[in-house]
Amino acid sequence: MFGNTTAFSSFSVDDLDAARRFYGETLGLETTFEEAAEAEDMRVLFLTLSGGGRVFVYPKGGEHAPASFTVLNFQVDDIESAVDGLKAKGVEPQRYPGFEFDDKGICRQGEGGGPAIAWFTDPAKNVFAVLQR
Incomplete structure (x- = not known):
């Protein structure tokens, strides 16, 4: 259709x-x-x-009410560099209950659990994510 x-x-x-x-x-x-x-x-x-x-x-x-889900997902070759770059621009990672995060704010879900991911918010508090390709 x-x-x-x-x-x-x-x-x-x-x-x-x-x-x-x-x-x-x-x-x-x-x-x-x-x-x-x-x-x-x-x-x-x-x-x-x-x-x-x-x-x-x-x-x-x-x-406006921020979306209750991730509105954009950006796949990157080097998540650590991407997170460092965002933090250098004043964009801080979000940490959610039930997930384990490293010192940089990256959730590494382990073997078979999905890619490494870090969540952030835009000025309107909508969530976007950076994922390891």
Whole structure:
């Protein structure tokens, strides 16, 4: 039914300009503001990922509630370098109950338990993850 369609992910933020600075300047993603077709004077933000995928980020202002799940997962070749780079930019890893973390904030789930992973939040408190490729 949807095999020949285009799909994209989306999430909300409470401050679109802060999201653009974070995803564009801090994380180094290509960001583009566009005018929302259905609402006058409403901008939305698109994040362009490697491979051409795009993520739609929209403002919710006072109605925003951070997602209760990980909104983006970034696969990296060297998770330690990625975590160090984020920490150098002031982005601190999140630590969740029930998981064991090393000193850097990386959860190493062990053999057969999945890749090494570290979770972080954006300025709107949405969660994103960095995973060892």
